[in-house]
Amino acid sequence: MSIPLDSSGPQMKDYASSQMCTWCDACGDYGIWTAIKKALVELKIHPWQALLCFDVGCHGNMADKLNGYRFHGLHGRVIPFAAGAKIANRTLPVIAVGGDGASFSEGVGHLVHAIRSNYPIVFILHNNANYGLTTGQASALTPKGQKMNVSPNGIPERMLPSMDFVFSLQPTFVARGFSGDIPQLTGILKEAIAHRGFAFVDVLQSCPTYNHFATHDYLLEHCYDVGKEGHDAKNFEKARQLAVDTSQRIATGVLYRDEDVPDFCEELVPRKGKTTELIEEVQSADITRFYPEFI
Numbered sequence: 439m440s441i442p443l444d445s446s447g448p449q450m451k452d453y454a455s456s457q458m459c460t461w462c463d464a465c466g467d468y469g470i471w472t473a474i475k476k477a478l479v480e481l482k483i484h485p486w487q488a489l490l491c492f493d494v495g496c497h498g499n500m501a502d503k504l505n506g507y508r509f510h511g512l513h514g515r516v517i518p519f520a521a522g523a524k525i526a527n528r529t530l531p532v533i534a535v536g537g538d539g540a541s542f543s544e545g546v547g548h549l550v551h552a553i554r555s556n557y558p559i560v561f562i563l564h565n566n567a568n569y570g571l572t573t574g575q576a577s578a579l580t581p582k583g584q585k586m587n588v589s590p591n592g593i594p595e596r597m598l599p600s601m602d603f604v605f606s607l608q609p610t611f612v613a614r615g616f617s618g619d620i621p622q623l624t625g626i627l628k629e630a631i632a633h634r635g636f637a638f639v640d641v642l643q644s645c646p647t648y649n650h651f652a653t654h655d656y657l658l659e660h661c662y663d664v665g666k667e668g669h670d671a672k673n674f675e676k677a678r679q680l681a682v683d684t685s686q687r688i689a690t691g692v693l694y695r696d697e698d699v700p701d702f703c704e705e706l707v708p709r710k711g712k713t714t715e716l717i718e719e720v721q722s723a724d725i726t727r728f729y730p731e732f733i
C-alpha cells in the first residue's frame with residue numbers, strides 16, 4: 439500500500455482534540471488511543487492523510503478525542519464504511535476501530551467478508567470482553583459462567599473462539615496487543631498499517647468497571663511478546679496455535695503475516711492500470727429523464 443510520506447512529519451500535539459476524554463479511570467482505551475496516535479506520528483502520517491473510522495461503544499467515543507478525518511458510524515457497521523472509503527481512495531491509510539460486542543455479534547458478518555475479501559484496511563478490535571458503553575452486558579467474547587450485570591447467574595453460552603474463528607477464514611495479518619503495553623502496540627499498529635491487505639489487530643484491554651476477570655494486572659502478568667521468542671510470523675499453524683492457546687500465557691505481537699496475497703483493490707479488473715482514484719472520477723449526471731418512470 440502507498441502511504442503518503444512527508445519528511446517533516448506530524449507531532450503528537452497535531453492529533454490532540456479539544457474534547458475531554460470521558461473513559462473511566464484506568465480504561466484500556468487510553469492506551470489504545472495513545473498507540474494509534476504514536477503509530478501515525480512515527481509513520482509521519484498527518485491527521486489529514488488518514489481516515490479513522492469508529493464503531494459505536496466506549497471505544498467509539500474516541501472519534502472526537504483526536505484530530506483528523508474521522509467517521510463515527512452505526513453499531514457493528516464500521517468495516518463496510520471503512521472498506522468503502524478505501525475502495526474510493528486507495529492512497530489513504532484507513533483504520534477501523536470496533537468493540538468485541540460490535541465485531542463478534544452485530545457486525546460479525548462484516549468481519550467475515552473483510553477477511554475473505556482482504557480489504558486493505560486495518561481493523562483494531564478493542565477487546566474488553568463485554569459491552570462497555572451499555573454498562574457491562576456479556577458479549578460473545580465473555581467467558582461462559584461469568585457473572586455480568588444483567589446475568590447474575592453467569593453467562594449460559596459458550597464463548598466464541600474468536601482467534602480460531604479468524605484463523606479459519608485464512609487471514610493475511612493477525613496480531614494481538616495489550617492496552618497496557620503502548621510501545622509494543624505502537625509497533626504492531628505500524629506493521630498493520632503497512633500491511634498489504636486486511637490487518638486484524640486484537641487488543642486485549644482492561645475495563646476496570648465491568649471486566650473483573652481479565653484485569654490490567656492479569657493481562658500484565660500473562661501477556662508475553664512472541665517477537666522476543668523468535669516466532670516466525672510466516673508459520674500459519676504455529677501462529678494459530680499461539681493465538682488460540684491462552685491457558686498459561688497470552689502471546690502478543692504480530693502472530694501471522696502473508697504479504698503475497700493481493701488485496702481486494704488489486705483484484706478489481708476494471709481498476710487495473712488506472713492512475714486515478716474513484717473519488718477523482720465522480721461526475722454529475724443528469725437523471726431527470728428517468729423521473730417519469732418513478733413518479
Ligand SMILES: Cc1ncc(C[n+]2csc(CCOP(=O)(O)OP(=O)(O)O)c2C)c(N)n1
Pocket residue numbers: 494495496497498513514536537538539540541544564566568569570571572577
Ligand atoms: C444495532 C444496535 N444494537 C445495539 C445498540 C446499543 N449499543 C450501543 S453501544 C453498545 C455496546 C458496545 O459494546 P462494544 O461493541 O463491545 O464496545 P465497548 O462499549 O465495549 O467499547 C450497544 C449494545 C446499538 N446502538 N445499535
